[in-house]
Amino acid sequence: MEVVFQSVSRQSLSDEVAQQITHMIQARGFKAKHRLPAISQMARQFKVGSPTLREALKKLETVGVVDIRHGSGVYVGQSPDALLITNPVFGGNPSKKLLVDLIDSRIPVEMRTAALAAQNATPDHLNEMERLLSRAGESLEDGDILNRVNLSFHGQIALASGNVVMHQLLDVLAKLFQQEQRVILDIKGNRSEDHAEHVGIFEAIRKRDSDLATEKMREHLERVREVLTGLDAHHGKTS
Numbered sequence: 708m709e710v711v712f713q714s715v716s717r718q719s720l721s722d723e724v725a726q727q728i729t730h731m732i733q734a735r736g737f738k739a740k741h742r743l744p745a746i747s748q749m750a751r752q753f754k755v756g757s758p759t760l761r762e763a764l765k766k767l768e769t770v771g772v773v774d775i776r777h778g779s780g781v782y783v784g785q786s787p788d789a790l791l792i793t794n795p796v797f798g799g800n801p802s803k804k805l806l807v808d809l810i811d812s813r814i815p816v817e818m819r820t821a822a823l824a825a826q827n828a829t830p831d832h833l834n835e836m837e838r839l840l841s842r843a844g845e846s847l848e849d850g851d852i853l854n855r856v857n858l859s860f861h862g863q864i865a866l867a868s869g870n871v872v873m874h875q876l877l878d879v880l881a882k883l884f885q886q887e888q889r890v891i892l893d894i895k896g897n898r899s900e901d902h903a904e905h906v907g908i909f910e911a912i913r914k915r916d917s918d919l920a921t922e923k924m925r926e927h928l929e930r931v932r933e934v935l936t937g938l939d940a941h942h943g944k945t946s
Contacts, residue, residue, distance in 0.1 A: 724753050724763035729772055732783055733802055741783040743773065803935065806891060809884055810932045814925065816873055817861065821908060821924040822917040823868035832867035836909050839863060843905065847898045854889045860905055864912065895934050904930070 728749070731737075743749070750760040764781060767773045771784040824832070839860040846852040858881045865874040881888070895901055904927040911920035 720755055720759050721762040721766060724755060724760060725766045725772075727753065728763060728767060732772065737783045739783050739785050740774075743781045743783065746781065806887060806894075806935050807932060809880070809887055810891070810928055810935060813877070813880065814928045814932070816876060817864070817928060818921050818924050820865040820868040820870065820873050820877070821912065821920040823870055823873075824864045825912045825915050825917040825920040827869040828867035828912055832863060833909075833913055836860060836863050836867070836912070840902075840906060840909055843902055847902060850889065850892060853898065854885070854892050857892070857901075857905065858885065858888060860909075864908070867912070891931060891935070895931055901927075 728743075732743075737743070744752075746757055746760055746764070750757045753760065764773055764775055768775050768784065774782045774784045776782060828836075839856055843853055843856045843860065846856060862874070862877060862881060865877045868874065892898070892901070904923070908920060908923045908927060911923050
């Protein structure tokens, strides 16, 4: 099997190379215990020195992506879908499991931020949510703009919650997984329906109804999860 690597020239090389290795493992469908190319070969292909390549592999080993067997080689580990949080870069087609894991991580946090936003949102918060919804409604045909605006809308709810930690957690998720969120937007399909769900969340927050806001957010994210769990391996068809 021919393995194609991409050169890396940005800062934080070891982190960047680690993400490229993860991308390669997922893109090629390598499974646990699959042997990877020799360190010297990967270093040449990534145009980095062997020390940088080894440092990247050590980072991946700590989260279970690879298994370094001294005297034998580097193998795919037991957690090939794990991501490094040290540098928010992730490329390639995300796996179905990663997309489901992303939604599962968002559901409890965003249900709580919706409830708190209903209690704590200021007029400025509400005005910004309304502005974002208006922009989203005008951008239903442009997936890239719509994705950014939708993420900003969810971020504004978290900001309005008044919980700094939850806001920062969701901000990190948004930055780490912007590409994955874009994939989810396309998979979910009906952008008008998705937008209507956002409007329903906003209306519940504006009414100061914490229970309704929680329920609307739960329904919205769990509906996304249902679509994702019905996907086949090609991310475009439901079973």
